[in-house]
Amino acid sequence: xxxxxxxxxxxxxxxxxxxxxxxxxxxxxxxxxxxxxxxxxxxxxxxxxxxxxxxxxxxxxxxxxxxxxxxxxxxxxxxxxxxxxxxxxxxxxxxxxxxxxxxxxxxxxxxxxxxxxxxxxxxxxxxxxxxxxxxxxxxxxxxxxxxxxxxxxxxxxxxxxxxxxxxxxxxxxxxxxxxxxxxxxxxxxxxxxxxxxxxxxxxxxxxxxxxxxxxxxxxxxxxxxxxxxxxxxxxxxxxxxxxxxxxxxxxxxxxxxxxxxxxxxxxxxxxxxxxxxxxxxxxxxx
Amino acid sequence: xxxxxxxxxxxxxxxxxxxxxxxxxxxxxxxxxxxxxxxxxxxxxxxxxxxxxxxxxxxxxxxxxxxxxxxxxxxxxxxxxxxxxxxxxxxxxxxxxxxxxxxxxxxxxxxxxxxxxxxxxxxxxxxxxxxxxxxxxxxxxxxxxxxxxxxxxxxxxxxxxxxxxxxxxxxxxxxxxxxxxxxxxxxxxxxxxxxxxxxxxxxxxxxxxxxxxxxxxxxxxxxxxxxxxxxxxxxxxxxxxxxxxxxxxxxxxxxxxxxxxxxxxxxxxxxxxxxxxxxxxxxxxxxxxxxxxxxxxxxxxxxxxxxxxxxxxxxxxxxxxx
Amino acid sequence: xxxxxxxxxxxxxxxxxxxxxxxxxxxxxxxxxxxxxxxxxxxxxxxxxxxxxxxxxxxxxxxxxxxxxxxxxxxxxxxxxxxxxxxxxxxxxxxxxxxxxxxxxxxxxxxxxxxxxxxxxxxxxxxxxxxxxxxxxxxxxxxxxxxxxxxxxxxxxxxxxxxxxxxxxxxxxxxxxxxxxxxxxxxxxxxxxxxxxxxxxxxxxxxxxxxxxxxxxxxxxxxxxxxxxxxxxxxxxxxxxxxxxxx
Numbered sequence: 145x146x147x148x149x150x151x152x153x154x155x156x157x158x159x160x161x162x163x164x165x166x167x168x169x170x171x172x173x174x175x176x177x178x179x180x181x182x183x184x185x186x187x188x189x190x191x192x193x194x195x196x197x198x199x200x201x202x203x204x205x206x207x208x209x210x211x212x213x214x215x216x217x218x219x220x221x222x223x224x225x226x227x228x229x230x231x232x233x234x235x236x237x238x239x240x241x242x243x244x245x246x247x248x249x250x251x252x253x254x255x256x257x258x259x260x261x262x263x264x265x266x267x268x269x270x271x272x273x274x275x276x277x278x279x280x281x282x283x284x285x286x287x288x289x290x291x292x293x294x295x296x297x298x299x300x301x302x303x304x305x306x307x308x309x310x311x312x313x314x315x316x317x318x319x320x321x322x323x324x325x326x327x328x329x330x331x332x333x334x335x336x337x338x339x340x341x342x343x344x345x346x347x348x349x350x351x352x353x354x355x356x357x358x359x360x361x362x363x364x365x366x367x368x369x370x371x372x373x374x375x376x377x378x379x380x381x382x383x384x385x386x387x388x389x390x391x392x393x394x395x396x397x398x399x400x401x402x403x404x405x406x407x408x409x410x411x412x413x414x415x416x417x418x419x420x421x422x423x424x425x426x427x428x429x430x
Numbered sequence: 431x432x433x434x435x436x437x438x439x440x441x442x443x444x445x446x447x448x449x450x451x452x453x454x455x456x457x458x459x460x461x462x463x464x465x466x467x468x469x470x471x472x473x474x475x476x477x478x479x480x481x482x483x484x485x486x487x488x489x490x491x492x493x494x495x496x497x498x499x500x501x502x503x504x505x506x507x508x509x510x511x512x513x514x515x516x517x518x519x520x521x522x523x524x525x526x527x528x529x530x531x532x533x534x535x536x537x538x539x540x541x542x543x544x545x546x547x548x549x550x551x552x553x554x555x556x557x558x559x560x561x562x563x564x565x566x567x568x569x570x571x572x573x574x575x576x577x578x579x580x581x582x583x584x585x586x587x588x589x590x591x592x593x594x595x596x597x598x599x600x601x602x603x604x605x606x607x608x609x610x611x612x613x614x615x616x617x618x619x620x621x622x623x624x625x626x627x628x629x630x631x632x633x634x635x636x637x638x639x640x641x642x643x644x645x646x647x648x649x650x651x652x653x654x655x656x657x658x659x660x661x662x663x664x665x666x667x668x669x670x671x672x673x674x675x676x677x678x679x680x681x682x683x684x685x686x687x688x689x690x691x692x693x694x695x696x697x698x699x700x701x702x703x704x705x706x707x708x709x710x711x712x713x714x715x716x717x718x719x720x721x722x723x724x725x726x727x728x729x730x731x732x733x734x735x736x737x738x739x740x741x742x743x744x745x746x747x748x749x750x751x752x
Numbered sequence: 753x754x755x756x757x758x759x760x761x762x763x764x765x766x767x768x769x770x771x772x773x774x775x776x777x778x779x780x781x782x783x784x785x786x787x788x789x790x791x792x793x794x795x796x797x798x799x800x801x802x803x804x805x806x807x808x809x810x811x812x813x814x815x816x817x818x819x820x821x822x823x824x825x826x827x828x829x830x831x832x833x834x835x836x837x838x839x840x841x842x843x844x845x846x847x848x849x850x851x852x853x854x855x856x857x858x859x860x861x862x863x864x865x866x867x868x869x870x871x872x873x874x875x876x877x878x879x880x881x882x883x884x885x886x887x888x889x890x891x892x893x894x895x896x897x898x899x900x901x902x903x904x905x906x907x908x909x910x911x912x913x914x915x916x917x918x919x920x921x922x923x924x925x926x927x928x929x930x931x932x933x934x935x936x937x938x939x940x941x942x943x944x945x946x947x948x949x950x951x952x953x954x955x956x957x958x959x960x961x962x963x964x965x966x967x968x969x970x971x972x973x974x975x976x977x978x979x980x981x982x983x984x985x986x987x988x989x990x991x992x993x994x995x996x997x998x999x
Contacts, residue, residue, distance in 0.1 A: 175542075179542065181542050181545065181546065183676075228726075229726055229730070232730045233729060233730065233733075236733065237486070238488055238541045238542050238545065239482070239488045239679070239683070239687075240729055240733060242488060242542070242545060243679065243680065243683055243725060243729045244726060244729045244730065246676055246680075246722075246725070247722045247723070247725040247726035247729060248722065248726065249722070250718050250719065250721055250722025250725065251718075251719045251722035251723055251726070252719075252722075253718055253719075253722075254716055254717065254718030254719025254720070254721070254722055255716070255719045257715065257718065258715040258716050258719065367549070367553060370546055370549060370550070371550070374546065374550075378543075378546075403561070405557075405560060405561050405568070406557075406561055407557075408553060408554075408556075408557035409554060409557040409558045409561060411557075412550045412551075412553040412554035412557060413554050415547075415550040415554070416536070416547055416550040416551055416554060419536075419539060419543060419546060419547045419550065420535050420536060420538065420539065420547065423539065423543055
């Protein structure tokens with residue numbers, strides 16, 4: 145009985161972990177390519193939630209179709225953020241880019257609060273549940289996990305086997321050298337920012353299919369993304385998925401050993417410890 | 431050198447002194463409340479500036495010292511019956527001690543890694559305090575209204591906190607100036623510009639950074655105790671608000687990082703702007719977005735902040751604006 | 753002996769950057785350290801002044817073992833260095849830059865004393881009229897002088913100069929050499945890494961040649977310039993040696 149419970153909560157955590165990983169991947173990609181910590185990450189996740197929600201509730205689109213639209217808009221928003229807020233401070237000290245992205249965060253949250261208020265929303269959509277052994281999951285969460293895996297694979301293939309992907313990695317490696325080789329670095333940086341933003345928005349949309357949310361809901365996911373990035377190695381998008389699984393697994397397991405309110409304590413202590421002792425991440429290369 | 435030859439110190443000092451005196455003489459409760467908030471943020475910004483502006487380490491966790499010190503001070507006041515002054519200083523000392531311990535580990539990280547770690551520390555502290563039963567767990571601690579009788583009633587108690595905060599902001603101004611114009615401060619600024627080069631020139635960076643962190647953590651501990659004493663309660667959600675840390679950073683940027691008076695000016699300006707936006711019916715719901723836009727414009731086009739810009743633009747002002 | 757380097761070995765991954773390097777240096781000399789790019793010259797500096805601890809071997813400064821001490825401890829014992837790529841503290845003024853050197857160098861000067869020393873040194877290197885400018889606004893030659901001034905202001909016993917002549921034009925080189933000689937005449941021992949061969953051959957009393965992390969020659973400029981191993985590894989052209997020594 146205890147084992148069943150453990151299995152159920154662990155699976156639950158792992159399924160969620162895939163989505164955490166996807167959200168963190170956006171942050172990690174941006175960090176990896178341009179050494180910018182995107183503090184607008186949380187608000188982008190929230191906008192992804194609202195985008196999916198609005199398309200579903202106003203135009204009755206299927207939520208997964210809505211996600212495609214959210215992805216496109218997310219990419220464009222990301223490139224716009226880069227152009228408006230990040231490009232000018234890309235070579236300035238860290239504080240500048242941190243504050244610039246935080247300013248974008250304030251603008252998004254401010255506009256979002258003005259338009260949507262902070263009352264909770266709920267995407268009224270269900271595909272039923274699936275029972276495997278003694279464990280029952282909502283199908284929406286299974287789909288979310290699968291989408292996260294698919295996107296990770298797609299991102300991997302894109303980064304390592306496509307021309308633009310190689311350009312992104314070249315810029316991440318050495319921006320000046322890449323520029324000298326004739327790679328249009330500004331364009332690459334803008335599209336990387338777009339890609340990172342897109343991943344965050346899609347993750348938000350997926351979360352919206354099974355959890356209620358407000359315009360402020362992105363915040364906790366942003367914090368989790370930081371933890372995941374550090375676990376998986378900052379700047380390593382594939383590590384992010386594993387970091388997400390690790391975090392999801394922990395969230396599933398910890399409540400069986402101690403009160404659930406201790407979960408964040410454990411998470412953040414672990415986060416600081418990993419940062420201090422192994423800044424390349426638990427799963428990081430090198 | 432004598433004081434009058436140091437206008438960079440006495441100009442802000444006299445202004446802050448007169449400001450407090452004016453409120454004290456006016457005796458208006460509403461003025462006192464507004465000024466308390468302004469001075470609170472000004473003290474937080476000025477203390478963070480010692481780490482951020484002089485040493486170049488971006489901390490998103492400054493508020494953790496406000497929370498931890500505030501909790502400690504409030505615990506000593508409410509559960510142990512300590513007098514306000516002693517409790518506030520103890521809160522400050524605890525924050526400083528925690529910073530000393532954390533600093534040895536965390537200050538090895540540089541740049542964005544350090545910034546991330548401070549976010550983690552803030553969240554870990556909040557989560558821990560929420561579960562820490564001596565501090566009341568998630569509900570926190572509070573005092574009854576009758577508690578203030580020992581201070582001669584709530585009104586007297588509020589004026590007492592105001593005066594304490596006024597003294598604290600004067601002290602932080604002196605300390606900030608003192609650090610900037612000391613051998614120690616020169617070492618910090620060398621670290622800010624190029625830590626490796628500073629090490630090679632003989633700056634004991636690990637120790638210097640930790641001391642800067644300790645000094646900057648002391649003041650939020652005092653401010654936290656005063657703030658929660660004034661409110662009559664403390665809870666995790668109020669004590670460790672990440673966005674307060676970030677607002678403090680914004681104030682420093684606005685006024686000018688690495689200057690003595692910049693953070694004070696920035697805090698007053700930011701709070702003033704926010705107060706205006708919040709009370710103006712037109713901007714009420716958009717205040718956050720507008721504040722964000724203002725911040726973005728400053729970061730992009732005026733990165734040295736107001737005081738920094740004035741110093742660059744008018745060299746003659748350098749002696750007077752520090 | 754002011755400096756003894758004994759059997760120092762440093763590995764980076766599998767690469768042997770320094771291979772059992774040993775030499776001693778008496779007081780008051782200018783020692784030229786030459787060798788092809790990647791020979792380990794800057795790594796040797798980094799090991800001597802504590803940026804990296806050596807994997808093996810000892811470094812002794814004025815009779816005291818300083819192996820593995822952090823750079824700031826080494827600096828306080830009277831060793832200063834400049835960087836190959838200048839590293840001015842850009843937002844501080846020129847005077848403040850030099851004051852950092854004197855404040856945290858061999859003597860723990862107060863700010864007031866440090867400012868005095870700094871002014872004297874700035875006079876010496878010819879930067880005194882730029883004292884109040886931010887260091888970031890200087891041109892390359894001035895930055896090189898600032899780098900030197902910062903190191904000299906520490907009033908070290910031993911000064912490590914990493915390519916202070918690189919990027920300077922001939923008249924600037926002559927002026928810099930003059931400054932270096934004057935620093936030597938105040939009793940400071942100097943090791944300089946240099947690629948400007950003619951200059952280093954002229955100014956040094958002794959030359960050390962490093963190749964693939966090993967010392968392949970050690971002697972007077974004449975001896976080194978005529979050493980076959982050196983010519984093969986580095987100079988390439990036997991006639992070049994003659995020209996260098998006469999030039």
